[in-house]
Amino acid sequence: MSNARLDQEARRRVARAVAGGETLRDPTEARAAVLLARSAERRLRARTVPSALMVSVGTTVAWLLLVALPATIGSGVHPVALLAGLGVGVLLFAIIVLLGQRQIRLVRRSELGNRRLLESATRRGDAPPPPPFPLGRRQLDPQPPERRDPPA
Numbered sequence: 463m464s465n466a467r468l469d470q471e472a473r474r475r476v477a478r479a480v481a482g483g484e485t486l487r488d489p490t491e492a493r494a495a496v497l498l499a500r501s502a503e504r505r506l507r508a509r510t511v512p513s514a515l516m517v518s519v520g521t522t523v524a525w526l527l528l529v530a531l532p533a534t535i536g537s538g539v540h541p542v543a544l545l546a547g548l549g550v551g552v553l554l555f556a557i558i559v560l561l562g563q564r565q566i567r568l569v570r571r572s573e574l575g576n577r578r579l580l581e582s583a584t585r586r587g588d589a590p591p592p593p594p595f596p597l598g599r600r601q602l603d604p605q606p607p608e609r610r611d612p613p614a
């Protein structure tokens with residue numbers, strides 16, 4: 463079932479499952495979950511580092527303007543205040559990147575679980591075929607094709 467055909471409650475359920483790294487129970491929603499997980503992973507990869515840079519640079523500039531500059535004007539240059547501002551910026555950058563990587567792992571885990579569910583349902587004949595992997599991505603369980611010798 464495509465994401466366009468899901469009702470509002472099903473969309474919320476699928477989105478929560480993907481964000482939490484969970485596998486759905488319904489194979490008809492698994493296809494939408496796989497597509498949503500891929501989209502979320504691309505979006506997270508594209509936005510994590512720029513967002514972390516914006517937050518850390520903004521915090522560092524705010525620290526330097528609100529703490530280091532008044533301290534410098536009042537009693538001279540304080541290298542510790544300057545270094546503390548840089549340290550806070552680096553720490554925030556690292557935290558945001560780590561949280562982004564965690565979310566990417568959760569989304570990927572959800573995609574893999576829902577893909578397995580979809581593939582097992584397809585083998586049983588309960589669901590449409592799974593969406594193809596993007597280029598460059600390997601299959602979940604690479605197995606050689608089944609060999610069938612002609613009858614002798």
